[in-house]
Amino acid sequence: MKTKKQNKHIYWNPYFGGFLLGILIIFTFFITGRGLGASGAMKSSVVTIVDAAAPKHAEKNSYYSKFVEDGESPMNNWLVFETLGVLIGAFISGSLSGRIGWRVQHSPKITRRRRLIFAFSGGILFGIGAQIARGCTSGAALSGMAVLSTGGFITMLSIFGTAYLFAYFFRKNWI
Amino acid sequence: MGPLIPNDIISFEWSSIIAIIIGIFFGFILEASGFSSSRKLAGVFYGYDFAVLKVFFTAAIVSLIGLLYMDYLGYVDMSRLYVHPTYLWGAIIGGAIMGIGFVAGGFCPGTSLSAVAIGKIDAMVNVVGIMVGVFIFSELYPLFEPIYNGYFQGNITLVDSLGVNPFWFVFLLTIVAIIMFFATDLIRKRVKKVFY
Amino acid sequence: MVNRKLVRFLSFRYIILASILIVLAGGLVLLPKYEKREGISPETLLSNVISPERYITTDELADRIINQDPSLLLIDVRDKNNFNKYSLPNAVNIPLxxxxxVDSEPYLNQDQYDVILFSNDNLYSDQAWVLCNRKGYKNLHVLKGGINTWFSTIINPKQPTEDMPSNAFKQYAFRKAASMYFGVAYPKKAQKQAVITKNTNTVSVPKKIVPKKKKKKMPVEGGC
Structure with a gap:
């Protein structure tokens, strides 16, 4: 009998995952009145690190100073707690299906080093873009779309549109 | 009724605990849907795996329909929800930069966090990269400020800016999404399979 | 047999799911539309209208002002000109x-103060009262008779005649005392004095009104 070649990892049916994610977004809006987010926690960590390393500098910079308040750590933030939850939840799911392990995932055609360099530079771009657009795919696009926010739709279209436009140049990394 | 915390039905002190619980579910769903794998995420741009698109649009439609029904039945007041503000060019340029970052790095912040939790080293590098990106942005803030603060149009929704009936819009969006799901399955059959 | 049926059913599962979604979304379009009511229902409004708590008499008000009741918030719904000419002490001007x-909501929509609306007579203040009540604001009262009655009872009270009950005399005594408090030494000159009264009153430090803090809607931006 011919065995069908299959991916190693079996994930949820995407529609099922999407359905649960949609329910979670409704629940989040119902409880807190705001959507999900992810990059906000990274911003808080950066602000905290800079504030600890060079408090004078953080005070002078007009962007950090928005998030540094006297006597209140920028880490005491809804999004930071949510991010902690994301780490815990992903760990639970990964351990339930045995996906935990130190590894670098990359296409067999590229080296590990190249993958890491691209992951890093992609991260830098994402960090800058997420600040300019005031949110990433989850905060701006997904939660924005759930309340029909114009900005959310524009961000979503812009992210996916540009990614499709530039996909050709990065094809070696993935296929 | 809802939203519960802004309406003081649940006190503000609970919000951190609720945040962690919501985060756990969020992380679990992301990981279980395969978003911790950068090659699965990138598949959407090369046509070998459309999980991102499917999850993303299913979530958006389910939440839209659900919120509109809850608003209609009075369980949640849509006007009290936080609407992501619209900074026209900030959204376009920021989105474009994020798009390049997405296809280069293969992660977006939420998914890279869930990949960090299961020990992907490329995701950790990606998270560090995002933090460096935020750092660069903050250091060069005066340079970005005109885009960041300009072209502000308020916390508007599509109902305000296009003047459409939200119910019709959601209905059309649902049909478009279902056609899209169908089309992606057709595309996937034609594209060479990639195993990861 | 059962299994095969199930398999056949499952092969349609995406079509079934898609149609459920479309039906749900279509249901939204077809839902009967109704204007969302803001605030209270008409029945509650009607019962509020006939409630005796709706009005506050001038005597009661004068008593509370003299006793420096801290829970009092006077709101003048006349236009700015009239307000500048004469108003009750420490009143806030919110024209009808x-x-x-949005600016006037913190004053009107709160539960710490007893809000007292007044105008020259009942007319405008009653209208303001209905508008605000409809929105569900609490603790609203209308000064019965408005400024006109205020003048004729407190500032310039009528002396009771001999054949009136003793209550009337008591009331008169109170009103006289009150008019003294409000700066009118001689009732005869009331009209003239009143103008001066206003000057002294508005110059004096206005009562600090702490409008109810609007619930913080959202923390800082950067939602992602």
């Missing part, structure tokens, strides 16, 4: 046309 403005 501005009653539903």
């Amino acid at each position: 046309k501005n009653v539903l403005d």
Whole structure:
């Protein structure tokens, strides 16, 4: 009998995952009145690190100073707690299906080093873009779309549109 | 009724605990849907795996329909929800930069966090990269400020800016999404399979 | 047999799911539309209208002002000109046309103060009262008779005649005392004095009114 070649990892049916994610977004809006987010926690960590390393500098910079308040750590933030939850939840799911392990995932055609360099530079771009657009795919696009926010739709279209436009140049990394 | 915390039905002190619980579910769903794998995420741009698109649009439609029904039945007041503000060019340029970052790095912040939790080293590098990106942005803030603060149009929704009936819009969006799901399955059959 | 049926059913599962979604979304379009009511129902409004708590008499008000009742918030719904000419001490001016403005909401929509609306007579203050009540604001009262009655009872009270009951005399005594408090030494000159009264009153430090803090809607931006 011919065995069908299959991916190693079996994930949820995407529609099922999407359905649960949609329910979670409704629940989040119902409880807190705001959507999900992810990059906000990274911003808080950066602000905290800079504030600890060079408090004078953080005070002078007009962007950090928005998030540094006297006597209140920028880490005491809804999004930071949510991010902690994301780490815990992903760990639970990964351990339930045995996906935990130190590894670098990359296409067999590229080296590990190249993958890491691209992951890093992609991260830098994402960090800058997420600040300019005031949110990433989850905060701006997904939660924005759930309340029909114009900005959310524009961000979503812009992210996916540009990614499709530039996909050709990065094809070696993935296929 | 809802939203519960802004309406003081649940006190503000609970919000951190609720945040962690919501985060756990969020992380679990992301990981279980395969978003911790950068090659699965990138598949959407090369046509070998459309999980991102499917999850993303299913979530958006389910939440839209659900919120509109809850608003209609009075369980949640849509006007009290936080609407992501619209900074026209900030959204376009920021989105474009994020798009390049997405296809280069293969992660977006939420998914890279869930990949960090299961020990992907490329995701950790990606998270560090995002933090460096935020750092660069903050250091060069005066340079970005005109885009960041300009072209502000308020916390508007599509109902305000296009003047459409939200119910019709959601209905059309649902049909478009279902056609899209169908089309992606057709595309996937034609594209060479990639195993990861 | 059962299994095969199930398999056949499952092969349609995406079509079934898609149609469920479309039906749900279509249901939204077909839902009967109704204007969302803001605030209270008409029945509650009607019962509020006939409630005796709606009005406050001038005597009661004068008593509370003299006793420096801290829970009092006077709101003048006449236009700015009239307000500048004369108003009750420490009153806040919110002209009728501005009653539903965002700026005036913190004054009107609160539960710490007893809000007392007044105008020259009942007419405008009653209208303001209905508008605000409809929005579900609490603790609203209308000064019965408005400024006109205020003048004729407190500032310039009528002396009771001999054949009136003793209550009337008591009331008169109180009103005289009150008019003294409000700066009118001789009732005869009331009209003239009143103008001066206003000057002294508005110059004096106005009562600090702490409008109810609006619930913080959202923390800082950067939602992602």
